[in-house]
Amino acid sequence: MSVTDAPKIVTGRIGFDDSHTLERYLDTGGYDGLRKALTMTPEAVAHEVDTASLLGRGGAGFPAGRKWAMLRKNPVTYLVVNGDESEPATFKDHLLVERDPHQLIEGVLIAAYALQVSQVFIFIRGEFALGLERVQGALNDAYSTGAVGRDIFGSGFSVDVVVHPGAGAYICGEETALLESLEGKRGFPRIKPPFFPAAIGLYGEPTVVNNVETMSNLPWIVLNGGAAFAALGEGRSTGTRLFALAGHVNNPGVFEIEMVKTTFDDLINAPVLGGGIPHGRGLKAFIPGGVSAPWFGPDQIDLPLGQDEVAGAGSMLGSGSVVVMDDHTCAVRASWRITKFFSRESCGQCTPCREGSGWLEKIMERIERGHGREEDLDLLLDACDNIAPGLTWPPQQTTICVLGPSIPSSIGSAIRMFRDEFLVHIKEGGCPYE
């Protein structure tokens, strides 16, 4: 086991009951990162973030510094922060918005300064009623201490930050759907090109979209320097990262872990982390990065928690959520539930996604309930192939956004790893685990 004692970059304050208050924040170095950033040039701040090699924490893992650099030549109008967090089993941003809203706001202000943006929107999932209260409350306090608003900390830089509530739609986590929603419309993803947010974003203006966790790393990076961040982790996966661990583990929760230095085995089994699988059961499979990611089996448990390492093994680290399934789990039921999620959340614009997810869900339900046929397995794979031709990883895209091509991951994994279980359902006319 190797659980490193890397610094807690974004969860350092979580141990305090009053971690969300301005008093606690100021007592623990709060807004020092912003004060320091304001003494630097915007380019120098952006350069630190570039040096840190901070990979976006929203799912795609694109380096934040590089995203900003693309925009350094033509000015950005809006910064939009993605706090929609609806990917199943992902709950790290939930922690950050409820427990350390000032850290998020400070990060946002640093980014706004680096990008020279004077209008920011923080989009927070509507179901986070307490999170919305906490962030708005923190923002009110930040305004009164002069950290936000006109001429912040006497620097001459002015910025307005608005907290915007979502209204319950997974697809609004996709950045262009989020922008549509922020414009007061249905959350329909936009076609890229031409609607890359950096070119044609909110109200048609160049826009940067970054995740809540990505932003929350910035105060530390500015205070300690990008190089200190890059010294943690390995390769492209630098720094620490939040992993949300759930499913069949003794100690589920959000853990801040140094990238690459720790393995899935450590995360699931180390006593200070997941604490192992309950009831002395064995590991059947785990999902390494959100329900869009292909599953791994016990053979992959020694893989390090690094973006390229997981990608190289045929899946993705995605949103940093790990779901553990013990050896009493029904693979058919698990993949059916995930498919049902996609079917419910497809926005409906693209035929392969809308129709495909609906049919896949129906066939999966039929198998789980004991009315399946042997041909159903080929039918499932054929439907998956129609959504993402070739069933490769990463998947081919036939649709406007990547929700569609993510649908086959769970079914493809379940059939590949547990084909026998599907056949037992079919031959015995029901779920053997019930």
Added chain:
Amino acid sequence: MSDHVSATPVGTPRRVGAPPPPSHLSADTLARARQIIALYPEARSALIPLCHLAQQEEGWLTAEAMVDIASLVGVTPTEVLGTASFYDMLHTEPVGTYLVAVCTNIACLLNGAGELLEHAETSLGVNAGGTTADGSITLEEAECLADCDRAPCVQVNHRFVGAQSPETFDQLVTDLRAGTRSADIPSHGTLIRVTRTTGLEADRAQVASERAAMADAQKARSAAAEPSPKGGS
């Protein structure tokens, strides 16, 4: 719960230049609505926040409320309905006093959410999506609510109440009906306790001109700078 019929059917186009229809929103809600609209460069962006706000009054979006929202943000009532109907949290039909959402997505499923939902349906006597006869509870089967380490996850009016077993669930329902949870679980509408008390305190035109000046300065700087340094390791 409201059962009145809309005076202005949703979909009735508003003539350009016609006076806005009389407001069905309370004076307080209306004042907050105007404050929210002022936060955005374009009024339509306030559409969803205003739907949340309007839902605070009766838990759902009445046709009258949608007419009011439409006139406040400058779209037709049909556009409000068309947008609202996309979102799970915006209700265009009446709901109970308490919206009880049971997540059955993967992490909760692995921890007994299927059984919990079945129990809830039996003990409340409604299927997911239904409202109890006394109008107190609407049961929902939810997608992941991002509280997966406290599984199976339940929310009441979008407040997390922690993992529930069939027994604690029944107690929760009893408490809700008895009104003993009303302090920590306010009525619908996630914005109910969210108030922006301060703002930029400058007009938009001034901020826009400052932004233009910042942009010019930035352009000048990047023109003067070397090719931007390559990052990464």
